[in-house]
Amino acid sequence: MAEARAIGTLPVANVQELAASFNKSDDQVPERYLVKEATTDGELVAGEDSSLAIPVIDLAKLLDPRSSEEECAKLASACHDWGFFQLINHGVPYEVAGNLMNDVAEFVKQPLEAKKAWSQQPGSLEGYGQAFVMSEDQRLDWGDMLYLQVQPAASRDLRFWPTHPASFGRSVDVYSSATAKLSYRLLEFMAKGVGAEPASLLGVFEGQPVGMRVNYYPPCRQADRVLGLSPHTDGSGLTMLRQKNDDVQGLQINKDGKWFAVNVLDSAFVVNVGDVLEVLSNGKFKSVEHRAVIHPNKERISVAMFHYPCQDLVLSPLSEFVTEGEKVRYRSTSYQDFLMQYFAAKLDGRNHVERLKLE
Numbered sequence: 118m119a120e121a122r123a124i125g126t127l128p129v130a131n132v133q134e135l136a137a138s139f140n141k142s143d144d145q146v147p148e149r150y151l152v153k154e155a156t157t158d159g160e161l162v163a164g165e166d167s168s169l170a171i172p173v174i175d176l177a178k179l180l181d182p183r184s185s186e187e188e189c190a191k192l193a194s195a196c197h198d199w200g201f202f203q204l205i206n207h208g209v210p211y212e213v214a215g216n217l218m219n220d221v222a223e224f225v226k227q228p229l230e231a232k233k234a235w236s237q238q239p240g241s242l243e244g245y246g247q248a249f250v251m252s253e254d255q256r257l258d259w260g261d262m263l264y265l266q267v268q269p270a271a272s273r274d275l276r277f278w279p280t281h282p283a284s285f286g287r288s289v290d291v292y293s294s295a296t297a298k299l300s301y302r303l304l305e306f307m308a309k310g311v312g313a314e315p316a317s318l319l320g321v322f323e324g325q326p327v328g329m330r331v332n333y334y335p336p337c338r339q340a341d342r343v344l345g346l347s348p349h350t351d352g353s354g355l356t357m358l359r360q361k362n363d364d365v366q367g368l369q370i371n372k373d374g375k376w377f378a379v380n381v382l383d384s385a386f387v388v389n390v391g392d393v394l395e396v397l398s399n400g401k402f403k404s405v406e407h408r409a410v411i412h413p414n415k416e417r418i419s420v421a422m423f424h425y426p427c428q429d430l431v432l433s434p435l436s437e438f439v440t441e442g443e444k445v446r447y448r449s450t451s452y453q454d455f456l457m458q459y460f461a462a463k464l465d466g467r468n469h470v471e472r473l474k475l476e
């Protein structure tokens with residue numbers, strides 16, 4: 118990620134502060150945050166009915182030889198049809214995620230002046246602020262972020278790591294080691310689910326960088342006129358997300374042109390396929406467009422862990438994933454170039470991965 122660190126974003130107002138005064142006023146949403154169409158317009162499927170909800174995958178079933186094959190197949194179709202699933206029985210202790218979420222909430226609660234100690238610096242992706250703001254007239258998202266490279270430990274830039282609360286660093290360390298290990302297990306089962314040898318896929322990801330993004334979405338009185346995070350795909354391999362309050366919905370997934378709201382199950386990870394994994398799998402797993410919407414009177418905090426591939430990767434479908442007689446569907450590119458482009462543009466649906474498609 119060294120090169121990616123050379124790119125940055127334009128500084129913009131802190132949304133937590135803005136929301137605090139806006140929500141007490143009678144004003145209209147500031148022009149720069151206004152979406153063209155209300156986020157409630159168009160078809161939105163709430164996902165109460167299980168056939169309309171993202172699939173649930175059970176790690177205990179994947180690990181049990183009696184159910185593994187069936188669950189692997191379910192995992193593979195979840196990654197193909199939805200690009201998303203919720204993972205239960207994942208074995209990451211409740212307190213490991215709980216400690217991180219508490220520390221993150223503690224960080225967010227501090228006054229802005231205190232948080233400024235960890236602000237993004239010009240030309241840097243890491244730190245507290247926003248991302249993907251490339252021009253003065255770009256519409257802005259209703260949220261603040263803290264982005265850090267968290268693994269491997271030697272790559273950490275501690276200038277951006279909050280020292281309040283004091284346990285923050287330790288919580289991130291324990292949590293990110295756990296999600297990294299879990300991501301390798303999942304990649305192995307995903308490969309098996311499509312009949313591919315897992316070794317080369319694992320070789321691309323094991324021991325490689327992990328980025329962490331804390332998303333803070335303040336409430337907004339006119340919630341349907343703003344977006345917390347614009348529609349996008351993730352530039353990673355596999356992303357694993359948890360949120361602080363499981364009762365506040367925010368994440369929505371675009372499937373067949375409809376937005377599906379995700380009801381996060383208690384203590385589950387929401388896992389999704391990123392652009393890199395779509396390409397490596399020759400499209401057998403899909404990097405699906407998603408967005409975050411805002412609640413009218415509740416804040417929401419989510420933490421996304423981005424599991425990246427090795428930095429010198431030539432990004433192209435792995436031969437294990439190109440079935441005999443099947444076409445190679447993506448052109449080959451240097452992963453570094455891909456990443457530079459990803460972080461040097463505004464969030465814009467599936468455009469990064471679409472550009473790599475051959476058909």
Ligand SMILES: O=C(O)CCC(=O)C(=O)O
Nearest residue numbers: 330332367368409419421
């Ligand atoms: O907050 C969410 O639910 C979505 C976050 C997300 O998509 C991201 O950080 O890339």
Ligand SMILES: [Fe+2]
Nearest residue numbers: 349350351407
């Ligand atoms: Fe995302």
